[in-house]
Amino acid sequence: MVTSGTLIAFAVVSxxxxxxxxxxxxxxxxxSILQGRAAGVISLLGVILGFLIYIVATMFGLSALFLTVPFLYVLVKWAGAGYLLWLAWKAIKPGAVPIFAPKQSLSIDPPKKLFLMGLMTNLLNPKIALLYVSLLPQFVDPTRGSVLLQxxxxxxxxxxxxxxxxLLIVLAAIRIAEWFGTRPTWLRLQRWLMASVLTGLAARLAFERK
Incomplete structure (x- = not known):
């Protein structure tokens, strides 16, 4: 079984x-900002289902598939880097609305759509895909019992x-948005900080060794 030290180390990485x-x-x-905390929680449940799907896929050989077909790993890596760069551009392009912008009017999406959007956002998230494909297997020790259970x-x-x-982010999003709403300079800084971080993640992902 997984040791407590391994679980703590993986928790820190996570x-x-x-x-x-x-x-x-x-x-x-x-x-959460545009539709309220309840919508944010429903969306979060969709995200969690995406994590569960990745767990099952990892347990039954997703890593082995990427080792067998290296081209798929490279494809996912570069697609993920491109996606992060696209998000960075969206954060700073002319007319872009910061994620902490004050609440605006928006058509209300039904719970089913919120849940599915949360699920698809997570499934298509390159950061999560690499977490389960590249990092999680490194914490598994076949000598300590069932690989599936680990x-x-x-x-x-x-x-x-x-x-x-x-969940903390969802619950605090509206309050944070209100704080930024009275400080336009910080709102612009947040956009550029977000773009810089996303660009850094994209570069790290693109040049990461297999």
Whole structure:
């Protein structure tokens, strides 16, 4: 079984990834601001289902598939880097609305659509794909018992960390938006900071060794 030290180390890695801006965070913040906390929580549940799907895929050989067909790994890596660069451009392009912009009028999406959008945002998130494909297997030790159970324990640890952090983000999004709304200079700075972080993540992802 996975040792407590391994679980703690993986939890720290998971915390670092969930705290860095990415598609999941952007979607949850924008949805919470535009439609309220309830919509943000429903969207978060969709994101969590995406994590569960990745856990099952990892347990049953997703990593092995990428090792067998290296081209698929390279394709996912470069597609992910391109996606992050696109998000960075969206943050700073002329007329772009910062994710912490004050609440605006918006047509209300039904819970089913919110849930599905959260799910698809996570499934198409290159950061999460690489977490499960590249990082999680490195914490599995075949000499310590069932690889399936170890993968499940690590995956559930990541889900717990991600759910806790993202729930706090959803609950605080409106208050943070109100704070930024009275400070336009900070709002512009937030846009450029978001773009810089996303660009850095894209560069790191593109040049990361297999």
């Amino acid at each position: 915390l670092g990834m969930v705290c860095s801006p990415g598609p999941n965070m952007i979607y949850l913040i924008s949805r 993968s499940a324990a690590l995956g559930l640890t990541q889900i717990t960390v991600s759910f806790t952090v993202n």
